[in-house]
Amino acid sequence: MPVTLNHIIVHAADPAATAAFYVDILNLPPARQLGHFTVLQVGETSLDMLQTDQAIAASHFAFLVSEAEFTDVMMRIEKRGLRYWADPFHTLAGAINHWDDGRGVYFDDPNGHILEVLTRPYGSGGPDAAHPNPLLPVAGV
Structure with missing residues (x-):
């Protein structure tokens, strides 16, 4: 197994x-x-x-969804008025990313856990994607 x-x-x-x-x-x-x-x-x-009544250390949970599901998730995020970011460090507020030529977004749950919803797995677009994942090595470096 x-x-x-x-x-x-x-x-x-x-x-x-x-x-x-x-x-x-x-x-x-x-x-x-x-x-x-x-x-x-x-x-x-x-x-x-x-x-728990203790302080909660934030964890990161990533959910792979279809393009249609991503659109629905974004509608629910916006309907709730939740803050969201294009990056896990919360520097690009109110935006989504297009890494691997898909879509991705980060937002927090009520405990401060970082949730990520993405339509393409990391690196799946490869280095030739129009929007390569920033974790991929840069060509020629």
Whole structure:
């Protein structure tokens, strides 16, 4: 059996509210309760929300979506009035990126976790893309 990622524990101040945020923004199936976890299924992997009263260290979660799903996510982000950025460092506010000739956006969940929605995997456009991923080496360097 190949190795797959089964679940990730996501610390949240309010797991139910955090799960509802993800369900709404990403159009996911409703969360289910499993003991002390609020579980969101994202493909074959689940995000298991766990309540904490401690300071939450931000994590980064990237979701690969279709072009149509990206448009829908952006509509929900804008409808909520959420701040978003074209980069993970939050320097290009109110913009999306076109890396790998797709579209990508970053925004925060209610706990400060950085969420990314993208339509093309990193590097999939290669160095010849009109908008190559900035992580790719620059030709001739």
